[in-house]
Amino acid sequence: MTDTNRRAMLGAALAMPFLAQPLGAQTTRLRFAHPHPESDSWEKAARLFAEQVRERTNGALTVQIFGNGALGSDQTIIASARSGALDIALTGNPFFTGMAPRLNALDLPFLFRDRQHVTAVLDGNIGKQLRSELEPHGLHVLGFWDIGFRNVTNSRRAVHGAADLRGLKIRTTPNPAHIKTFQLLGANPAPLPFTELFTALETRAVDGQENPTTLIRNARFWEVQKHLSLTRHAYTAGIMAMSKRRFEALTPAHQEAVMAVAQAITPQQRAMNEAADAEALAELKQRGMAVVESPDRDGMAAIVSSPVRKDFVDRFGSDLPDAITDAAA
The missing domain is CATH 3.40.190.170 (Bacterial extracellular solute-binding protein, family 7)
Known part of the structure; x- marks a missing residue:
């Protein structure tokens, strides 16, 4: 896909209005972009995330997936999520370290022993601390997904x-x-x-x-x-980050639904990716x-x-x- 086509798709996607219907039938569309191919576990897990968000909110929230770099490069989708023009960006931790350099600790060479070590770090207090590094930059972290050992x-x-x-x-x-x-x-x-x-x-x-x-x-x-x-x-983690502005605009119930589904899908995505290694x-x-x-x-x-x-x-x-x-x- 050429850069011209990507820019056209990005402009079209970001111009899509949120669907406003009478109370009780209101639907909000969340746009979710990532750079990985359609055959990758990111795409498969993103689709599961979309399905479960829709089910958990009775259709009040829908998630539209733009994979394979359709909405631009890693830096482009991060910038769009920070501004609120895009709702959810998923890409590798290294692309976030320019704004939050302490995240670079996750990318130090030969640091992680295995995926069990990764899980202990990302799902524990260290991961919680690192999530907060992106809040001042307009991003609310929904989860750390797996890319794997390089x-x-x-x-x-x-x-x-x-x-x-x-x-x-x-x-x-x-x-x-x-x-x-x-x-x-x-x-x-x-x-x-x-x-x-x-x-x-x-x-x-x-x-x-x-x-x-x-x-x-x-x-x-x-x-x-x-x-x-x-x-x-x-090792490289992927960060699934939602625009803080868009997250805070959701109702408390919908915020809870998005976070609960992300928490449930994250270990499934990691397992998919680990199983696919061999x-x-x-x-x-x-x-x-x-x-x-x-x-x-x-x-x-x-x-x-x-x-x-x-x-x-x-x-x-x-x-x-x-x-x-x-x-x-």
């Missing part, structure tokens, strides 16, 4: 260790932790919106990228990438990707973990990364 792909060579990354131009998010990690590993990080990534890989504007296997499969990166290395160098890896192999399943993660961690963490600690102190490390230990 892995490196590229079109040039197999990556067995840090030395194999030297000189590769790797697309990253604009997150400081991601950029610094690949700089330390000798690669050339190139931040790009996810909606622009396939074309950048196809045209060789970048050599590779880093994302979980589910997203690599669902975005069909196997068409433009030969090598996959299961580096699992960082299936995605098998399909990527079948599609012809050459997979390095056991790269030298310890060697990479030795290079990047301490200096990237130090950058965060120098700005914000050690309390947050220390709490994450110790969570459910």
Whole structure:
């Protein structure tokens, strides 16, 4: 989809009026945008969210889903939700860290041991604290969804260790932790919106990228990438955030319904994504990707973990990364 088409869809979607009917038959439409493909768990879980919100409110609230970057890039949908022009934005945590930099703690390399550790952090007091970081920026967090553990792909060579990354131009998010990690590993990080990534890989504007296997499969990166290395160098959460202005305009009953459904759907989405990992890896192999399943993660961690963490600690102190490390230990 071209940027011109996306802008046209965004303008049309944001121009849609809310349906006002006599009391007792009033319907409010909430517009929900995300950048992931239709085959991804985000789309499936978003549709479940929409169905359950409609059922729980007896049709008083309806949710319209715009997936696959239809309403623009990660930064565009966040900005639209902040202004109240869009109701719900779902995208990766790294894209929120420009306005709320303490969220960058979640993106520190080799920080999370496994998904159980992730759940203990995001669903506990740490997650509650991090949600509040976005309130002053006009966003009310409905939940932390799963993107997963990130892995490196590229079109040039197999990556067995840090030395194999030297000189590769790797697309990253604009997150400081991601950029610094690949700089330390000798690669050339190139931040790009996810909606622009396939074309950048196809045209060789970048050599590779880093994302979980589910997203690599669902975005069909196997068409433009030969090598996959299961580096699992960082975990990425998705933030489902509602415009604070729109949330506060809902009735208390409807606020409660939206939050209750989001709380119920969040663990389902995480389970969907986790279950899809092995299936995605098998399909990527079948599609012809050459997979390095056991790269030298310890060697990479030795290079990047301490200096990237130090950058965060120098700005914000050690309390947050220390709490994450110790969570459910």
